[in-house]
Amino acid sequence: SYEVTQPPSVSVSPGQTASITCSGDKLGHKYVCWYLQKSGQSPVLVIYEDYKRPSGIPERFSGANSGNTATLTISGTQAMDEADYYCQAWDRSSVIFGGGTKLTVL
Amino acid sequence: QLHLEESGPGLVKPSETLSLTCTVSGASVNNNTFFWGWIRQPPGKGLEWIGNIYYSGSTYYTPSLKSRVTISADTSKNQFSLKLTSVTAADTAVYYCARHYQQHLDYWGQGTLVTVSS
Numbered sequence: 314s315y316e317v318t319q320p321p322s323v324s325v326s327p328g329q330t331a332s333i334t335c336s337g338d339k340l341g342h343k344y345v346c347w348y349l350q351k352s353g354q355s356p357v358l359v360i361y362e363d364y365k366r367p368s369g370i371p372e373r374f375s376g377a378n379s380g381n382t383a384t385l386t387i388s389g390t391q392a393m394d395e396a397d398y399y400c401q402a403w404d405r406s407s408v409i410f411g412g413g414t415k416l417t418v419l
Numbered sequence: 420q421l422h423l424e425e426s427g428p429g430l431v432k433p434s435e436t437l438s439l440t441c442t443v444s445g446a447s448v449n450n451n452t453f454f455w456g457w458i459r460q461p462p463g464k465g466l467e468w469i470g471n472i473y474y475s476g477s478t479y480y481t482p483s484l485k486s487r488v489t490i491s492a493d494t495s496k497n498q499f500s501l502k503l504t505s506v507t508a509a510d511t512a513v514y515y516c517a518r519h520y521q522q523h524l525d526y527w528g529q530g531t532l533v534t535v536s537s
Contacts, residue, residue: 314482344521344522344523346522346523346524348466348524350466355515355527355528355529355530356466356515356524356527357527358523358524358525361521361522361523361525362521362522362523367525399465399466401523401524402522403522406479407468407479407481407482408456408458408468408471408481408519408524409468410465410466410467410468411465412465413465413466
């Protein structure tokens with residue numbers, strides 16, 4: 314079955330740029346989306362179809378997908394961005410989640 | 420505004436069947452644009468997709484749970500449901516319902532914790 318892999322944790326200083334990767338075989342041939350999940354809350358969609366932002370998501374969130382890697386980039390990271398981030402792909406009518414990345418804003 | 424709300428027992432005994440319902444307001448489960456699905460998250464762990472249902476009644480399940488899962492819909496009540504049989508402690512999780520639009524999940528319920536314990 315298809316799998317996508319994320320680093321367990323990423324740290325960033327306030328105001329800097331955070332990058333979270335999601336890797337999978339020929340992932341660039343699939344659409345990838347990203348969710349953030351704050352402690353005790355439901356996941357929230359922040360990027361879909363590789364780079365599109367839903368209404369209400371700040372412009373500092375951006376996405377890209379090419380080759381075997383998709384990347385979520387948070388520019389000018391704020392303390393409120395500290396959360397778990399999950400990538401998700403779609404393979405053979407199944408939803409595939411990455412294991413999640415804990416973003417710490419130091 | 421779309422709203423999804425999970426409901427069902429918070430405690431299920433081992434070997435019994437877990438049953439949850441998701442009530443949808445602000446959209447119709449009978450709409451041919453969307454799928455409606457279930458996702459779970461064991462305490463302290465990541466998200467696991469369980470499956471989904473289309474307005475036609477077609478269902479898709481994750482292979483690891485396929486033998487134990489049934490997702491159904493009641494269009495008259497604008498609800499869809501999850502049944503998971505023969506549960507064990509490993510099925511303890513927060514269960515979310517969500518709307519699938521194309522290849523992403525754009526609206527989620529608040530989640531409900533189900534504990535499997537005698």
